[in-house]
Amino acid sequence: MSKSVIIIGCGIAGPVLAMLLKHKGFEPHIFERLPEIQVAGISLGVSPQTLKVLNILGLAEKLIALGESLDHFRTYSQLRGEQLGTSDIPARVRDWLGWPMLMIARVRYCQFLYDSAKERGISITFSRNLVGVKQEGERVRAIFEDGSEAEGDLLVGCDGLHSAVRNALFGKDEIKYSRLAQIGGISITPEILKSPVHMAHQYLGDGVHFVATPIGHEQMAWVATFPEPNEAREDWKRISIENAKELLDGLPVANWDNGPKDVLAHATFVTKYGLYERPICPSWHKGRIVLLGDAAHPTSPFLGQGGNQAMEDCYHFVRLLCKAAPFTDESLESAFKEYENIRIPIVTKSVARAKVEGQKRVLSGKEACLQRDEIMLKGNGMDPQRVQWQNDLIQGPFMGESEI
Numbered sequence: 001m002s003k004s005v006i007i008i009g010c011g012i013a014g015p016v017l018a019m020l021l022k023h024k025g026f027e028p029h030i031f032e033r034l035p036e037i038q039v040a041g042i043s044l045g046v047s048p049q050t051l052k053v054l055n056i057l058g059l060a061e062k063l064i065a066l067g068e069s070l071d072h073f074r075t076y077s078q079l080r081g082e083q084l085g086t087s088d089i090p091a092r093v094r095d096w097l098g099w100p101m102l103m104i105a106r107v108r109y110c111q112f113l114y115d116s117a118k119e120r121g122i123s124i125t126f127s128r129n130l131v132g133v134k135q136e137g138e139r140v141r142a143i144f145e146d147g148s149e150a151e152g153d154l155l156v157g158c159d160g161l162h163s164a165v166r167n168a169l170f171g172k173d174e175i176k177y178s179r180l181a182q183i184g185g186i187s188i189t190p191e192i193l194k195s196p197v198h199m200a201h202q203y204l205g206d207g208v209h210f211v212a213t214p215i216g217h218e219q220m221a222w223v224a225t226f227p228e229p230n231e232a233r234e235d236w237k238r239i240s241i242e243n244a245k246e247l248l249d250g251l252p253v254a255n256w257d258n259g260p261k262d263v264l265a266h267a268t269f270v271t272k273y274g275l276y277e278r279p280i281c282p283s284w285h286k287g288r289i290v291l292l293g294d295a296a297h298p299t300s301p302f303l304g305q306g307g308n309q310a311m312e313d314c315y316h317f318v319r320l321l322c323k324a325a326p327f328t329d330e331s332l333e334s335a336f337k338e339y340e341n342i343r344i345p346i347v348t349k350s351v352a353r354a355k356v357e358g359q360k361r362v363l364s365g366k367e368a369c370l371q372r373d374e375i376m377l378k379g380n381g382m383d384p385q386r387v388q389w390q391n392d393l394i395q396g397p398f399m400g401e402s403e404i
Helices: 013-024 049-058 060-064 091-095 107-119 164-171 240-251 261-264 306-322 329-361 366-377 383-394
Strands: 004-008 028-033 041-045 071-075 082-087 104-105 123-125 130-136 139-144 149-152 154-157 176-188 199-204 209-215 221-226 267-277 287-293
Touching: 004 013, 004 139, 004 149, 013 028, 013 306, 028 149, 041 107, 041 209, 041 306, 049 060, 049 306, 060 104, 060 107, 071 091, 071 287, 071 366, 082 199, 082 221, 082 366, 104 107, 104 209, 104 221, 107 123, 130 164, 154 164, 164 287, 176 240, 199 306, 199 366, 209 261, 221 261, 240 267, 261 267, 329 383
Parallel strands: 004 028, 004 154, 028 123, 071 199, 154 287
Antiparallel strands: 041 104, 071 082, 130 139, 139 149, 176 221, 176 267, 199 209, 209 221
16 A cells, blocks of 8 residues: 655645655645645746756656756946856756756746646645644644645645744744845846847846846846845735836836846836745654755755755655655654755755855945955856855755666
8 A cells, every 4th residue: 555645835845746756656645725826936946956856757858848948147247337257157067967057937837847746646735724733653634724634644844934834843933034135027038138048147236136037938037136124025926017117116226237227127027025034944854744845944045946955855855765665653763864864964055055145145335346246257257156056056966876
């Protein structure tokens, strides 16, 4: 008899975990608190570690066809009034690891994963808001707000920053506003940024950072990052273009040449949100209930590693779960501890490095900014430290052949 696994959350990690589990003979069931697939967010970067995991499921090439594989990264200094360089690091990453640095609209990515899971016969139930969990012997129960319940052999929380599973296991801890906010959206690619190669563009200013990346034919995703002392909830509300005009006009980048002002002028979707921090959970499991992805280790977006690190969680969790069979309390405890021992050091580095990168992006003061820009100039438009950090992270979760 196959082992049943309750998965809470149908964002990015939930469907991938479910597909890997089914691939290895488990019976996964996903429960999502929202009434449908979330249409929030702007875009995300998919690094080689995610494509390695999706390739196990035969999905990597299909996803690549839905996004834009980057070739180059161009950096411009607003203070210096000049280009700091164009790097071919994305192309070199593809040559090195065999997989590209991919940019894709978040909505398209989530829909693709949901559709792929449904095609494989995975049970997905919406409008199920988790309010409690219970463990009784070798069984786990999920209790939902509407009074319904689900029972299985294991339960995995893939429910993000505000994880109800984490709260149920370990109590609520502080979710802290970082005092940084972003305004971002999607635009029709302006003529000035059209290129025969797939190129991302970043712009460095005093206290503000702007990046625009292709996500498809004639479309770019963009984000401006800036300090915001007043809390800006990350509710992902879409702002109508009419109402967004005043918001965009107030951005420092609204008058920047060489791309930013043109990108904003062609916006078709705009949103504003704050960035939040929650500590990495020191333990990711209790009995037969386990945390995965942002539920265990939420991160800021500045290294593009949130979703990618969650994919590494999925890989190692399933790999170790298979080794724990036949399930006993002892074999599962050993597997979950090994999962934590492998993953906690890596995500600790990833989260800390993303925070440092975020502070660099909103560096203020002309002298400090010019020193930063000089470093970027010497690196042909790239911060050598960031390149080293990124190369260290994107190689996982395995080199060579998968063990799943």
